[in-house]
Amino acid sequence: MKKFTVGVILSLLALxxxxxxxxQERAAWPAAPVVSPxxxxxxxxxxxxxPNAERVTFNGSWMSFMENPEMTRNADGVWEYTVSGLxxxxxxxxFNVDGVTMADPNCLNHVRDGASYRTWIAVKGEDxxxxxxxxxxxxxxxxxxxxxxxxxxxxxxxxxxYLPYGYEESDGKYPVFYLQHGGGGDEEAWPTLGRICELxxxxxxxxxxxxxxxxxxxxxxxxxxxxxxxxxxxxxxxMADPDFAEGISHVKSMYTDIIPFVESHYKVLTGKENRAxxxxxxxxxxxxxxxxxxxxxxxxxxVLSMGTTPExxxxxQLTPVKDAGYKLxxxxxxxxxxxxxxxxxxxxxxxxLDMDYVYYGDVPGHQWETWRKCVLDLAPxxxx
Amino acid sequence: MKKFTVGVILSLLALxxxxxxxxQERAAWPAAPVVSPxxxxxxxxxxxxxPNAERVTFNGSWMSFMENPEMTRNADGVWEYTVSGLxxxxxxxxFNVDGVTMADPNCLNHVRDGASYRTWIAVKGEDxxxxxxxxxxxxxxxxxxxxxxxxxxxxxxxxxxYLPYGYEESDGKYPVFYLQHGGGGDEEAWPTLGRICELxxxxxxxxxxxxxxxxxxxxxxxxxxxxxxxxxxxxxxxMADPDFAEGISHVKSMYTDIIPFVESHYKVLTGKENRAxxxxxxxxxxxxxxxxxxxxxxxxxxVLSMGTTPExxxxxQLTPVKDAGYKLxxxxxxxxxxxxxxxxxxxxxxxxLDMDYVYYGDVPGHQWETWRKCVLDLAPxxxx
Numbered sequence: 217m218k219k220f221t222v223g224v225i226l227s228l229l230a231l232x233x234x235x236x237x238x239x240q241e242r243a244a245w246p247a248a249p250v251v252s253p254x255x256x257x258x259x260x261x262x263x264x265x266x267p268n269a270e271r272v273t274f275n276g277s278w279m280s281f282m283e284n285p286e287m288t289r290n291a292d293g294v295w296e297y298t299v300s301g302l303x304x305x306x307x308x309x310x311f312n313v314d315g316v317t318m319a320d321p322n323c324l325n326h327v328r329d330g331a332s333y334r335t336w337i338a339v340k341g342e343d344x345x346x347x348x349x350x351x352x353x354x355x356x357x358x359x360x361x362x363x364x365x366x367x368x369x370x371x372x373x374x375x376x377x378y379l380p381y382g383y384e385e386s387d388g389k390y391p392v393f394y395l396q397h398g399g400g401g402d403e404e405a406w407p408t409l410g411r412i413c414e415l416x417x418x419x420x421x422x423x424x425x426x427x428x429x430x431x432x433x434x435x436x437x438x439x440x441x442x443x444x445x446x447x448x449x450x451x452x453x454x455m456a457d458p459d460f461a462e463g464i465s466h467v468k469s470m471y472t473d474i475i476p477f478v479e480s481h482y483k484v485l486t487g488k489e490n491r492a493x494x495x496x497x498x499x500x501x502x503x504x505x506x507x508x509x510x511x512x513x514x515x516x517x518x519v520l521s522m523g524t525t526p527e528x529x530x531x532x533q534l535t536p537v538k539d540a541g542y543k544l545x546x547x548x549x550x551x552x553x554x555x556x557x558x559x560x561x562x563x564x565x566x567x568x569l570d571m572d573y574v575y576y577g578d579v580p581g582h583q584w585e586t587w588r589k590c591v592l593d594l595a596p597x598x599x600x
Numbered sequence: 601m602k603k604f605t606v607g608v609i610l611s612l613l614a615l616x617x618x619x620x621x622x623x624q625e626r627a628a629w630p631a632a633p634v635v636s637p638x639x640x641x642x643x644x645x646x647x648x649x650x651p652n653a654e655r656v657t658f659n660g661s662w663m664s665f666m667e668n669p670e671m672t673r674n675a676d677g678v679w680e681y682t683v684s685g686l687x688x689x690x691x692x693x694x695f696n697v698d699g700v701t702m703a704d705p706n707c708l709n710h711v712r713d714g715a716s717y718r719t720w721i722a723v724k725g726e727d728x729x730x731x732x733x734x735x736x737x738x739x740x741x742x743x744x745x746x747x748x749x750x751x752x753x754x755x756x757x758x759x760x761x762y763l764p765y766g767y768e769e770s771d772g773k774y775p776v777f778y779l780q781h782g783g784g785g786d787e788e789a790w791p792t793l794g795r796i797c798e799l800x801x802x803x804x805x806x807x808x809x810x811x812x813x814x815x816x817x818x819x820x821x822x823x824x825x826x827x828x829x830x831x832x833x834x835x836x837x838x839m840a841d842p843d844f845a846e847g848i849s850h851v852k853s854m855y856t857d858i859i860p861f862v863e864s865h866y867k868v869l870t871g872k873e874n875r876a877x878x879x880x881x882x883x884x885x886x887x888x889x890x891x892x893x894x895x896x897x898x899x900x901x902x903v904l905s906m907g908t909t910p911e912x913x914x915x916x917q918l919t920p921v922k923d924a925g926y927k928l929x930x931x932x933x934x935x936x937x938x939x940x941x942x943x944x945x946x947x948x949x950x951x952x953l954d955m956d957y958v959y960y961g962d963v964p965g966h967q968w969e970t971w972r973k974c975v976l977d978l979a980p981x982x983x984x
Contacts, residue, residue, distance in 0.1 A: 265700055268652035316649055316703045319717070325827055326710070326717050333703070333710050333717065350830050352755035356747040361797075363740040371736035385864065409826060413745075424683065443709055444792060446734050 244460040250294055252322045253309075253337055259300040260337065264311050264320065267293025275317075276333070277583045278302060286314060304341030305585050306348050306411070308334035327408055329584075330400025346374040347418040348411040348588055354421045355381040359413050361403075364477040366440075374441035375474065376403045377482070378413055378430035380420050389483045389538040391490040391599040393430045394470070394514075395500030395591075398521075403434040409584045415591050425595040428492075431478055435495075435502055437465045463502040470502075471510050489543070492598045494518030496587050497555065501525065502505075508533045511540035517599045518546040520590050521582050522555045523562030530565020538571050544597055545573040548590040552581045628976075634678055636706045637693075637721055643684040645720065648695050648704065651677025659701075660693040661718070661967045662686060668696060688725030689969050690732050690795070692718035711792055713968075714784025731802040732795040732972055738805045739765040739803040742927040743797050745787075748861040750824075752853040758825035759858065760787045761866070762797055762814035773867045775874040777814045778854070779897075780883030782905075785819040786826045793968045799975050809979040812876075815862050819879075819886060821849045847886040854886075855894050873927070876982045878902030880971050881939065885909065887947075892917045895924035900982050904974050905966050906939045906978050907946030914949020922955050928981055929957040932974040936965045 246415055252263035264287070266272055273284040274297040287295040310317050310326060318333075319326045325336040338349070345351045357380040366373040380390065395412070397405035406412040412430055419425040434557075479486050491513045494505040500522025507517050517537065524530040537545070545566065549559035566573045576593050579586040636647035648671070650656055657668040658681040671679035692711060694701050702717075703710045709720040722733070729735045741764040750757040764774065779796065781789035788849075790796040796814055803809040818825055863870050877898045879887040884906025891901050901921065910916040921929070929950065933943035950957045960977050963970040 265698070267698060268653055268654055314649070314651060316705045318702055319921040321700045321702045324716075326712070327828065328710070332708075350825070352824060356756060358744050360742050361745050362742040372740060414829075440736060441734070442710065445798075 219377075250322045252320055252582075254337075257300075258302070259298055260302065260339070261296055261298045261310070262287075262309060262311070262320065263294050263296050263322070264490050265292070265294045265312065266313050269295070269313050271314060273312045273316055274309065274311070277307045277585065278305075279582070280581065287311070302339045304339050304344075304346060306336065306338050306588070307585065308336055310408075311335050327411060330398075330402075330405070331495075348414050350414055351418075354417050356383045357383065357413060357420070359407055364473060364481075366469050366473045368465050368472055369437070369440070371440055373469075373473075374403055374434055374445065375477075376407050376432040377478075378416055379482075380416065380427040380429070382427070383429075385481065386483065389485045390429045391492070392425055392482075392484050393428050393492045393494070393516075393595070393598060394474070395430055395432050396435050396493075396495030396502050397432070398495075398497030398499050401499075402436060402439065403432050404442045404444070406430075406432045410587055410591065412591065415588060416595070419592065419595055426599045428595075429478070429482055429484055431474065432468070433470070433474055434501060435463060435512070436464045463498070463505060467502055467506045467509060470506055471513060475513070488513055488515045490515075490599065492516035492518070492542060492544075492600060494520060494546070494594065495522070496520040496590075497522050497582065500555075504528075504533045506539050510538075511536040511542075514539075515543040517544065517588075518547070518548065518594050519559075519562060520548045520587055521550075521553050521558065521559075522548065523549065523558035524565060525558055526561075528561075531569060532563050533562075534565050534569055534571060538569050544569060546576070546594055546597065547573060548576040548579060548586070548594070550577055550579045550586060552579055553579075553586070554582045573578060634706045636704055636721075641684075642686075643682055644686065644723070645680055645682045646671075646693060646704065647678050648697065648706070649676070649678045649679050650697050653679070653697050655698060656676070657696045658693065659696070661969065662689075662964070663692045664965065666841070671695070686723045688723050688730060690720065690722050690730075691969065691970070692720055692793075694718050712788070713793060714782075714786075714789070725943055731976055732798050734798055735802075738801050740801050741765045741767065741797060741804070743791055746865075748865075749859060750847050750853050750857045752856055753821070753824070755824055757853075757857075758787055758818055758829065759861075760791050760816040761862075762791070762800055762816075763809040763866075764800065764813070766811070767813075767867065770867065773869045774811055774813045775876070776862060776866075776868050777812050777876045777878070777900075777979070777982060778858070779814055779816050780819050780877075780879030780886055781816070782879075782881030782883055785883075786820060786823065787816050788826045788828070790814075790816045794971055794975065796975065799972060800979070803976065803979055810983045812979075812983060813862070813868055815858065816842050817850070817854070818849060819850045819883060821847075847882070847889060851886055851890045851893060854890055855897060858890075859897070872897055872899045874899075874983065876900035876902070876928075878904060878930070878978065879906070880904040880950055880974075881906050881966065888912075888917045891921050893920075893924075895920040899925075899927040900930070901926060901928065902932065902974075903946060904932045904945075904971055905934075905943075907931065907933065907936050907942035907944065908949060909942055910945075912945075914946050915953060917946075918949050918953050918955060922953050929955060930978055930981065931957060932960040932963060932970070932978070934961055934963040934965055934970060937963075937970070938966045 250263045250265050254261045272287040274287050287297040289295050302521040320335040323335050326333045327336050360377040362375050363372045420427050491514045500519040579589050634647045634649045638645045656671040656679040658671050659668050671681040673679050704719040707719050710717045711720050744761040745758050747756045804811050873899045884903040963973050
């Protein structure tokens, strides 16, 4: 009996008397739900019914996204793929049925990863709870979705803001961690895929990091907020922002709009010693650009799954930071990450300039398992 | 060029040099994206590529959910369905491919409706913006996701809370509108499908309703919060709550936990004249049960797409409300709604007891188009 049965029983009760025979027949047509995913010991089997499909492939977030193993068709037209031995973590997966990528239609736990919907699967370890799991006995901060005037764009834009538990009642002020998403993400990415609220609650509860406010902007110049808010719009004119790859408008808006908004609307400390900035992938580029342009703003700088792109020079990006002074320069990128060569260039620049830094490489590739792990490593180093 | 191209260009740049020839070949295998939906005048065509499927059907939220017209296969194996003349509104749709229901894999705009993911489509009218559209020039309230101690459940649970613009700066206090979701929904339903923030912003900005706080609990006894937060869990023991159909635990928690939490943590007015309660479908049942048990709490009561179920007596549900006194009793249910016979029983009870009420029936069926319209009609009647 599946969890979402709760949701349909009442509707079914209400419907029963209203259904004519023909409707009942049509309603009965979809086959019994396929069980997917199914855990059996350390094996997990994923299934999708597609009796007439020619080719069905699988992708899991623990693989490269170019890795697409074939699924196997059984006699019922159900295609299966089994994995075993996954480390405890929170993963996502998709099916591709004859060229169409989709989340698992038989599992409720979808999550949006930028432009696509994927399905969550949690592989639990023996030591519970994992930091990313929700734990009812822990105290919890809250998450705000708040609008601010973005003068750089001439419109309002939306932020996700994590406030640690006790924020409302506190007489004190908090430092601020600005955390940027990657390409295709938005202000929802860190709270959903990154599970930032659960991770921060976990660390703060255990005294592993300081209570802090975490501000997660929408870094895309072409949309004001997650598409759930701004509604369907396929107008190609919305693409017309030549600055997007560099994130210049976003970077300007960070110091012109976002930081002033946060510092005037929340109980936060000011000054560079109370500000941290980090970003993953595209957000890592924005971090490099922002700290190069405004090295006076942040004492704590984190570049995740990114580094110096080939057309840039790391010493140009880093020299202003070195000159202005900083307390932490942090690079997280695994050697299997698609951005590893960029990270290598950044690390080489840090070495060349003889700058202190922390490098954290014991992470998988360009995926959320990496970035959640990275936050657990990085946040305890901030504001200490 | 699709909107989400923004998101992938950077990844593709980063990837280009890393891809081997085999990977490029695999990456090229998925066909060019199908354009879906495509608008052409007042026609909208929905498409899905499924060359080997035997039967593909369509469902739109403007239909009964038992209505599943066949889609037509064209020469490329793309199945199509075209609709014309839809009234301006925000709809959702799904495909069913050989028995598997799914959101449109070629359109980013998915939205969760309880246990299923559907795809949004906005049909825009000539007068823009519609109340449910995000408008950058309007002032916007904020949305909080906040945890409270639910003593009835012995655990923390999550609320969505809408705070009108100006809340932070205001010296005043606000009335509170408690708004409950339907079966299968959760505390995300009103903010996403119900677009409550956009609707409230729209009405408040135009002076159509009073600024108010809107509190949207998770009314399901078996989960503490939306499944995005509590993570995948298919444990059937979680179903074991005999009270769920009546919502007894939720109803108790409303007056034991939720109202006291809201009134001690937010700048809100107290007393029944400053509290409104409404709910749709299952949430309508909970509204009836709560106001029967605690008629002293709310002066404004709304039952949406629901009424008195066959095993109940409307006079039993209503007499305590009549005796305690109230300012508004509001019923919204269209005659095509699956809950219409329940609404008829409730309306008969109101008449039998000679109670004043407002009935609003100019709405479609058991769907979010109805409930958004209903909020626009109901909220202006609250706290006036």
